[in-house]
Amino acid sequence: MTETTGCDKKVPFMKGAKVIAESLKREKVKNIFGITGGAIMILYDALQEYEKAGELNNILCRHEQVAAHAAEGYARASGEVGVCMATSGPGATNLVTGIADAWMDSSSVVALTGQVATSLIGGDAFQEADIIGITMPIVKSSFQIRRVKDIPLIIKMAFQLARTGRPGPVLVDLPKDIQVGEDEVYFYEGELEIAGYNPNIKGHPLQIKRAAKALLEAERPLIIAGGGVTASNASPELIELVEMLGIPVVTTLMGKGTIPEDHPYCLGMVGMHGKMCANLNINKADVILAVGMRFDDRVTADLTTFLTESKIIHIDIDSAEISKNVLVDYPIVGDAKTVLRQLIEGLKTLITSSSSNSDKKTAWQKRIKEMREACDCLEEYEPVTPIKPQYIMKELQKVLDDDSIVVTGVGRNQMWAAHHLRIRKPRRFISSGGLGTMGFGFPASLGAKVAKPDSWVVDVDGDGSFLMTHQDLATSFVENIPVTVIILDDRSLGMVRQWQSLFFEKRFVETDLGTVPDFVKITEAYGLEGIRIENPSEIGPALREAKKADHTVVIDIAVDKNENVFPMVPAGGSTDQPIPCEPWPRRYKK
């Protein structure tokens, strides 16, 4: 091969592990979460040189699942690619849950796995696992490198694929002999042209025109903003559009923070545990603009009663999401930021030629405003014992600032945080939405903190969830990654308990977690600070102290296990008919 465009530098013989390290540096990788082992130690050995030069930071985790979740937390907090690494066999299989999580939530993660030597692959060699086969349905793409000279190209492709288009996890499997072998290599500059991969960025002008017209003429327009708005950094465009036309916005769990949640047009989260004001209005809209969201069943509930009367505009970068669950009227395949900008420009030309605000639209805005205010119920929760989880959210809200990052476990803890906390910026609320992985919260908070060291990172977690990955308190201590963990400690698998109490006639089967462990002792065993709270008056002060601390603080708060998360749209129910939360009927009498 000769020097051609695209290949900036031909490097004479270089060892594979060093080529990988060099490629990672060129992708501007700053942090790698992982655990070493026989099939990946060669690469770790090569990375040491870069670490010594201050170019790269290896974060040694205590479980590969943690490494994968931390990489995802890092990616979602920063908007950059998160990297995790593991040895072959068990190391690689331990990554699987984290990779699946990144897949479901479209997070930019690159997973590097060691593999047995190419000559041994397929023979059940020691610590061999067919990780390419195992992860095939849960990766955006995957590669097994079989020649040293392919390393720069494949690593470059992996990062480009993870980062662009609809983000997602990409796995690169690195056989031992590839790490050891030497060859001549070429490093590529710029973006690769990949024949089978051309994400569509700009929306079709005709569809944009039709959509703009529909939006402008709408009497009861509503926007549903999802994780794609976060991914494409489209918040400024979203807010501009909202203010331009006075359109109310609901968000999905993944779209939280794409518009400040105290914005007069933001109704908060929609869906199973969404706000009453969001759920009760979504089916009333005549035109829906769904942007960067995938009509998950936690959002739509019963599809036969969902958006039956409205025209739907759907912007998504992935054409496979269009009309997947809900047939739409104006499909627009493209990047949220670019398409929203196109829509705004299109609207500008339309607005001058026709008048926009009808009386009907004003009535709609008024209704929304009233319902939104009625939903503002956090103030009602008092410091009673046993402590109400909502009261913890009230206290936490006071301590959060705009750049604080809230990460959650899975279960009721997650839903209380999602329902009540008002997040004001994108990438400040990180939760396992699609897979709903218990154990995600704490590791993801470590990743977020590494990405944003100046932000206060708070993991709102459940006792069950936290126990699944809490061993990485060790990582937090040794690598000095200070976060605050708030355990809503109900000594039960609360969310499942809630379903048992609502739909299984209170048969509490296998959801009681008993009286152990002592979370304070556990935390202290890792050299960190643990606090147990049973008196609500201690919550605020403890949170303020934790925010200032230079180490991880675990605040274990005993909460009322009989408090359930409402509102709730029961599975199969209609979005219109949630079981309301307790304050709602009092606060909204219409």
Place this chain on the structure above:
Amino acid sequence: MTSNSRKDGNENQVRKHIIAFIVEDRPGVMARVTGLIRRRNFNITQISVARTQIENYTRMTFVVQGDSRTLEQAIKQLRKQVEVLKVSELKPQTSVVRELALIKVKSPDVNARNEIIQYINIFRGNIIDISPTSLICEITGDSEKIDAFLKLMNSFGVIEVARTGITALVRGSEARPKIPETPYLDYV
């Protein structure tokens, strides 16, 4: 698949579909493609795969059973695979469709053999191997023609059959799916 009742037409009828796609010739591509189709609960009834006129590109032809909306979804998912360059559904009315079958049939005596040879001629097949008590013939055509021929052979006793599964090209001068001109990236 769940569907939004208000707008669903008769797209839910299960039919036979031919999909043709161009993929890069790399290890594991077949597993990726069939995995996606399996996830959508489609039954793949026929597969044929071989190189194209251009180095590094392979053409795959699948026959699948499913409803057209789910098929559209599956095609969109297939397109997202990096190694899959182009996917098209080929309609039987506008395509030429052929399958090859090798059939080993009993021919215990001269009478039987003569009779079989007559059928082979009518179906424009060829005899490619003969032993004292059996022969192997090849038949090309659409699947219905091969089915019809096999039915005739059953009265003599079919020993074994190997069918390729169909392959197909769209009629007219265009190529579908067309191989893109983007350069092939050299890695294995």
